[in-house]
Amino acid sequence: MLDVILSGANGRMGKVLQGIIAQQTEMQVVAGVDRESFAAEFPTFTQISDVNVSADVIIDFSHFSNVPAVLGFAVEKKMPVVIATTGLEEEQKQALLAASKETAVFFSANMSLGINLLAKAIREITPLLEDEFNIEIVEKHHNLKKDAPSGTALLLADAVNDSVKEKKEYIYGRHGNDLTNPLSELGIHAVRGGTIPGEHTVIYAGPDEIIELNHFALSRNIFANGAVKAAKYINKKTAGLYDMEKLIDEK
Known part of the structure; x- marks a missing residue:
């Protein structure tokens, strides 16, 4: 079973991704993070630094300002991370590169x-x-x-x-x-x-x-499906920066 920490879990894409993951037989959300408290079938947190649940991979569909904190947590836990958040500025892009030296980081401007x-x-x-x-x-x-x-x-x-x-x-x-x-x-x-x-x-x-x-x-499902593919792909990867092009080429 692939255990997922979902950042931005209560946002539009986070809710879609919850539904897509629920349909997976070998993947589950074990913790959710969002800026405000929300009810869910898994433990929830308002800051990723407070997450005390073990997991295999992080999927982030939050806000670009949260990306450095998500990457910092991934590096600390040596956990692969899928950054599906868009609108990244230069600061966040540099953080991606720095984190990829320590753990596996998957980023694409579009998960489709x-x-x-x-x-x-x-x-x-x-x-x-x-x-x-x-x-x-x-x-x-x-x-x-x-x-x-x-x-x-x-x-x-x-x-x-x-x-x-x-x-x-x-x-x-x-x-x-x-x-x-x-x-x-x-x-x-x-x-x-x-x-x-x-x-x-x-x-x-x-x-x-x-x-x-x-x-x-035609729906947000295509982005959630792509994030699920990315999480499965990156789970066993060594430190480095990965994207959808690499995933496609290895199919």
Whole structure:
């Protein structure tokens, strides 16, 4: 049985993940952490440093400001950790790198298998199109999402820049009345509204033809399923930084 400490257990994604894990025959939540007390079938804590339950892996779906504390706990306990929280700033990214020297750390800006396969496809086709095609990314999310652009949009933009001869300049939205829109720019546009779980479109616009790569998240289950896959994958790994691309490549 894979015993999980779930950070952010009472949030939107935490509740979804509780349901997904409950369906697993070889995985269970043994402790939950959230900023406010809540009732659950497992012990709950308001700070991860107070957790006194033994476990095999941590899954974090909380807030980016909590990430250093989660990583610190993982390092202290020598416990693998899946960081599924988005919107990380440079401080948290550096903490990821530091923690990965001491324990196994899994991080992806998006836990969806489909999104990460899309990024893989982008790396394949972009070199064939970059000389003639403008590349733009449009992402849509619900109106409660705090960060813009989404971490996923940046993941896809980085997949473009990983595969081009010359790095593109990220343009966050466009405005003005004298734009030139050169091929060296990569526009990233954020839409917020309603209850959209997540939509991402990568547009390749060339002479007389357009190619669009789309991903639609129909529910939050896809992110929870990805986190479960990541937890199972990282459980026996040695110290290091792992991501969904590595998981896919080892399938």
